Amino acid sequence: MSSLCQLENFEYSCCRDYESKYKHVGQPYIRKDAIEKVTGQATYTFDMELPGMLHAKTLHSPYARARIVSIDTSKARALYGVKACLCGEDANTKVGLYMQDKMVFASGETRYQGEVVAAVAATTEAIAERAISLIEVEYEVLEPVLNVDQALEAKTLVHPDINTIEHIRGVFFPQPDSNIASLNTSRRGDPDKAFEDADLVVENEFSLPAVAHVPLETHVAIVEADPYTDKIRIWSSAQSPFALRQMMAAAFDVKESDIEVHIPYVGGGFGGKAGIHLEPLVALLSREAGGVPVKLRMTREQEFNYMPTRAGMRGRIKSGVTKDGRIKATKIVYDWDSGAYADYGVNVGKTAVYGGLGPYDIENASIVSNTIYTNKVFSTAYRGFGHLETLWTVERQTDILSQKLGIDPYEFRMMNMLKPGSKTISQEVITESSGSPCDCLSAVVKEIGWTGRKTQEEREREWKTGKVRGKGFAMIQKAPAMPANTATSVIMQMVGDGHVNIMMGAVDYGQGALTALAQIAAQELDIPFEMVKMIPQTNTETNPYDWNTVASKLTFMAGNAVIQASRRMVAQMKEIAGQALRCSPDVLAHADGYIYKKHTPEMRIAYKDMALGYAYPDGMGIGGPLISHGVCMADGLTNLDPKTGKGLPALAWTFGAHAVEIELDVETGNIDVLKVASAFDIGQVINERMVYSQVVGGVMQGIGSAILEGYKFSDDNVLLNPSFTDNKIPTMKDMPFEVVPIYIENPQLNGPYGARGIAEHTMISVPSAIGNALYEATGINFYRLPLTPENVMLGILSGKKDCR
């Protein structure tokens, strides 16, 4: 215990001054899982070994599109130690999150370079790898669909069966005889007519490449598929145990209750582990091997090349503005290069039609979003999906509009921002309870010391010094992207010593949810934070349901569920205490681990004396073990109208803004991020230390997307950079010199203590802010990410003011 005790007195050097009005909510407690993680004790799926476990390896297609002429696995099967070997013809299982478009193994045709063609399970990883090298595949190479332009021509269909693919109807809209997995639209007013009244119409095209999530723990799963019954037990590095259960049941056509999912600690996810990935393949291997557990772990190269990415995107935007700075009309077409399968990609496309306009009140606007199949590695959800990408388009365009109008970009944004009473493109009315994007922008602009744009003379003078600086900012808005009937739940039980144990169905894969929820429980029950124990490992057998651990919805939804469970537990204790103290529960209150009579506080009973049932002095018992539950249903949401996109998609908007100052080396094109100020209207800070960590971590991922990361493909769509050498993510050397988080607390009335989600948001719009700052520094507008030294130098050397 001594090591735990020492942790109570420490100096925390990151914190800004933040005073919470609550005893537990808002306090910077250390995270619940910290000690296990600094001692090497935390067990991840990657670390797990089960009795009799086999190791699997996979064989991948070297071609983006090819017909599989033949597969010969006889040599692999003959290798000593090989227990199972499967390929396309052995498995007829289709999987898919929103669209059932993916086979477990490529069957007949491969659709991307990296797709799994065959797999082996053997007694050791080395034997499995050797067996893979012995499989002989003959391919007939076919012409791949290289990009969205080719895909839209529809000369070749990535999925010739697109007209019959099972999908969620009314939400996703695959287009017949095309490569469009879903076409979603939204419309408010009449933008075509409104362009006629505009003083200035500006059209631009922006784009960004696919990027990888890069969880440090690659995808890994262990599956035990009972050959005698339908039962399948899964241990997986996955974000969403219950969604996984449901999709496994659908894929194998068995009952959901036959699927058991266990989630140990998860080494990062960022959306990439939200769906169903390795589990069906490993289940098939396990069944083939007689039902013993089989483990499959992706290598880093496979993680880049086989596991899904964030989709590349092209946004074409047309804006009409008046001379005095009002945006009259906006039309946007987003084309998502979603790769070979739809996975989460169609939901990203759908999100773009309600989240892809920026936090602006534009009376005439339309968005068309095409999620497009190509012969590339497929895409999925990635932190703040549909927002970082669309806001690269919108917030660069907003900056360019203000340049052309000669209006300060801060003033221009403030003029057009959503305010109480204004409407989003899905025609949701913004209220005080929605939070304030204006407060966020004002705060970061002040923090960064924005005094207006530089003149061209100032830029030229600075250029001669070899280093030029620029400040820029950009807005953020995001609501959880979720079905209208999303639900979560928690179970709370009291232990004999007065501790409470809380089980939830969601997963804490580093974001700190366990700690935040424990603080809410401690606040509600009024017991020490240390007396709330969160059960860290989730499994579908004992833990209550949660839809998905995604979308920055956990603190909001599970927080509300914890409040409900806590209040129900207090009510139970008041019932029992009322009997014991011979009074009505109405005259009782709770504080500091006791139920007491409001008028005579010395008449009280400790929680722990009721935890397992209360015993009178003569031994007679009443009550019973204290156990309660809480649920949260996303109330008030609706599906969107297929044509207009009208509806209520947003449980809670979190608005925010980043402002950055950068320094560009004019001879190398290298960008140093000097300072980032980030403000978010999060309603209420639950844990200051962890909010700050989210801000710093998200900003850094945003910097990665801005200046470093991106998939590069060859002329025949072979991925050229599936390693950290060629596909760099930020290191400690890329750290901004200063990150200033600013918490705006306009409470959301239905949030826990007024809180909104803050996780994905911190990454969104970092590229936009850096792009805007790069214009300030150079006078050059960049339209494509990433802003690598190479791309920036090519832009500078081209001598153009617009680098498209």
Added chain:
Amino acid sequence: MTVAELKNDGKACAMDTAHISSARELRVVIDLVVNGERVIEEIEPNMLLLHFLRDRLKLFGAKEACGEGECGACTVLMNGYAVTSCLVLAVEANGAEILTVEGLSKGNELSILQQEFVFQDALQCGFCTPGMLMSARGLLDNNPNPTDEEIHEAMAGNLCRCTGYLQIFNAVKRAAEREREEREE
């Protein structure tokens, strides 16, 4: 069925077993110190130090996140210096002194460095944390007064996708200060 009978069976005859015998013939014995304890084990010569620690000694703290020496998650100290154990053969560690994350705390007390990782919130998912701690330990053992740049340099080989590094930097810097204070006392 006996082995002799199996060997006469056409199917079993076709079984490819060459890899089993060749691996066994080449085994070597290594003798080293891991976290202060002597370890003597017979291993295959192509075994990596990382796999030796994890698979043989069941020390699961060091992680494999790239297997190519690019991410630092498998970092341990070998004779006092940080190495990526996925690029070191176990036979190279013969006679060496190895320290892993499991050897950092003293009894049931977290070391100052571990405490600072906790205090500064220098971890989220925790998968890179053992490697981060060992790179930091290697730095502070060889350079107890590092400058900010020296911390950046020493830690730049360890990738983290969650934290954005700032809290890790703060933790290393603060641990250096506290270790200095402790030495002076």
